[in-house]
Amino acid sequence: KQNYWRDRNVPQMNPAFLFGNLINVMLKKENFQTLLNRMYNNHPNSRYEGVYQAILPTLLIKDPELLKQMIVKDFDHFMDHHLFVPRRDPLWGRNLVALNGKAWQDMRSTLSPAFTSSKLKCMFPLMSECAEKFIDYFLKMNKTVVSIELKEEFSRFANDVIATCAFGVSCNTIEERTNIFMEMGKRVSVLPSFKFFGTALFPGLFHKLGITLFDPEVGDFFKNIVMETIKVREEQRIERPDMIHLLMQAKAGILDGDGDKPPKTAIKNEDIVGQVLIFFLAGFDSISTQMTFSAYELALNQDVQDKVFAEIVDGLERNDQKIDYEMIQSLKYLDMVMMESLRKWPATGGGDRLCVKDYKIPAKLPGEKDIIIEKGTPIWLPISAINRDPKYFPDPDRFDPERFSEANKDKIVAGTLLAFGFGPRACIGSRFAIMEMKIMLVNLLKTFKLVKVDKTQDVIKLSSKSLNNVMDGGHWIGLQRRN
Numbered sequence: 001k002q003n004y005w006r007d008r009n010v011p012q013m014n015p016a017f018l019f020g021n022l023i024n025v026m027l028k029k030e031n032f033q034t035l036l037n038r039m040y041n042n043h044p045n046s047r048y049e050g051v052y053q054a055i056l057p058t059l060l061i062k063d064p065e066l067l068k069q070m071i072v073k074d075f076d077h078f079m080d081h082h083l084f085v086p087r088r089d090p091l092w093g094r095n096l097v098a099l100n101g102k103a104w105q106d107m108r109s110t111l112s113p114a115f116t117s118s119k120l121k122c123m124f125p126l127m128s129e130c131a132e133k134f135i136d137y138f139l140k141m142n143k144t145v146v147s148i149e150l151k152e153e154f155s156r157f158a159n160d161v162i163a164t165c166a167f168g169v170s171c172n173t174i175e176e177r178t179n180i181f182m183e184m185g186k187r188v189s190v191l192p193s194f195k196f197f198g199t200a201l202f203p204g205l206f207h208k209l210g211i212t213l214f215d216p217e218v219g220d221f222f223k224n225i226v227m228e229t230i231k232v233r234e235e236q237r238i239e240r241p242d243m244i245h246l247l248m249q250a251k252a253g254i255l256d257g258d259g260d261k262p263p264k265t266a267i268k269n270e271d272i273v274g275q276v277l278i279f280f281l282a283g284f285d286s287i288s289t290q291m292t293f294s295a296y297e298l299a300l301n302q303d304v305q306d307k308v309f310a311e312i313v314d315g316l317e318r319n320d321q322k323i324d325y326e327m328i329q330s331l332k333y334l335d336m337v338m339m340e341s342l343r344k345w346p347a348t349g350g351g352d353r354l355c356v357k358d359y360k361i362p363a364k365l366p367g368e369k370d371i372i373i374e375k376g377t378p379i380w381l382p383i384s385a386i387n388r389d390p391k392y393f394p395d396p397d398r399f400d401p402e403r404f405s406e407a408n409k410d411k412i413v414a415g416t417l418l419a420f421g422f423g424p425r426a427c428i429g430s431r432f433a434i435m436e437m438k439i440m441l442v443n444l445l446k447t448f449k450l451v452k453v454d455k456t457q458d459v460i461k462l463s464s465k466s467l468n469n470v471m472d473g474g475h476w477i478g479l480q481r482r483n
């Protein structure tokens with residue numbers, strides 16, 4: 001199969017025997033995001049690149065116009081995901097990422113009302129409380145500068161937010177340094193590459209060997225909490241502005257505010273557990289990673305930080321020193337900083353879809369022939385590589401929020417900003433994520449200046465040893481009290 005793409009007149013990256021193009025990732029010599037960038041740049045002028053996940057031919061779609069056509073207009077050919085879908089797992093197999101076809105469609109429309117602005121606004125106080133605890137903890141140390149490892153500390157904050165917003169459980173992992181929720185979060189979010197790719201590429205074999213993508217103990221831990229919470233809330237008629245409550249409303253068919261409407265899909269308690277699990281994973285890892293890179297860039301780019309700080313001071317003055325939903329929404333430069341961080345360091349560097357019906361890509365450029373993507377072939381979305389392509393973002397390694405200013409944002413080519421994916425299967429939690437990250441940044445910058453310390457590295461380089469986006473040696477910066 002190593003010439004599958006060449007035989008179809010598709011430029012391909014030459015694969016290694018059996019491991020295909022994943023060999024360096026498997027051997028921990030290369031970060032997955034760096035590999036995707038290399039694949040993207042292998043034939044700079046082509047719209048796609050044929051690659052191999054072990055022996056499985058996979059097509060990397062590089063042209064934003066073509067990508068939009070495939071995953072938005074011709075969505076019915078590319079509805080499902082291939083990677084990261086433990087379909088055989090009774091709990092994880094039920095979550096929105098893993099569901100396919102009609103089952104996905106029904107669940108997505110059932111869950112969507114839980115992510116509207118008005119529902120998110122209700123969770124604002126829960127998130128703010130966690131941010132305030134975070135700030136207090138470091139303030140209480142009473143030092144001029146406190147050195148912190150961002151990923152570790154933001155994981156604690158993200159853990160507390162998702163525990164309270166999704167599970168209805170109040171944690172304080174900032175103070176309580178050893179915490180079971182936090183331990184479970186780490187166990188579930190750090191996935192070895194061989195499991196990540198192996199369970200998708202050889203599901204039967206991995207199943208027989210008893211190797212699962214996620215540790216079953218972690219699933220059981222969360223299942224017990226969710227089941228118990230549902231029971232207590234049903235018995236005692238407790239209402240709280242969080243995800244479990246919204247999902248219980250979805251189960252009762254009253255989530256979109258119209259009690260007469262039947263639920264779009266019958267939801268069982270196990271489905272609620274499945275969704276909460278994926279919310280936890282995304283809320284814990286993606287958010288802490290994204291915040292880590294945002295804060296790190298602000299420490300390296302003091303001019304940008306000064307500008308956001310000035311905007312925050314101004315916003316607070318206009319709002320009697322209160323941080324609320326409307327105040328945060330009014331901070332335009334902060335939004336530009338967030339967008340630039342998502343462009344330069346998307347927490348999820350790549351995405352995928354599975355072709356579920358044969359699909360023709362008609363020839364367009366000189367030298368191209370029509371190609372047929374066969375049912376069962378995965379396609380990859382090179383999220384970070386498109387975002388670093390100088391064709392779309394000049395001087396791409398520069399952290400420059402001005403790309404997203406009113407004057408410049410119209411120049412951005414549609415389909416090039418993919419940090420939250422694109423089309424009907426785009427991230428359902430993007431607004432939740434942005435709100436949480438902004439709440440943290442506003443609270444943090446209001447109190448501290450983010451500065452470089454001895455361990456701060458001037459050049460950000462992703463570790464080759466981890467599938468997650470992290471730097472070897474950690475993400476160290478200093479929190480310097482403003483007064």
Ligand code: HEM
Pocket residue numbers: 096097108278279280282283286287290346347348351352418419420421422423424425426427428429430432433
């Ligand atoms: C900075 C934080 C986050 C990033 C960068 C991120 C990124 C993504 C990406 C790239 C996808 C795939 C989209 C596609 O294939 O088109 C996705 C899907 C998804 N995300 Fe997020 N995400 C984040 C936070 C969250 C949060 C906080 C939640 C839940 C509370 C969440 C829930 C989901 C779900 C359920 C899906 C699957 C959607 C579907 O298949 O219909 N994400 N996310």
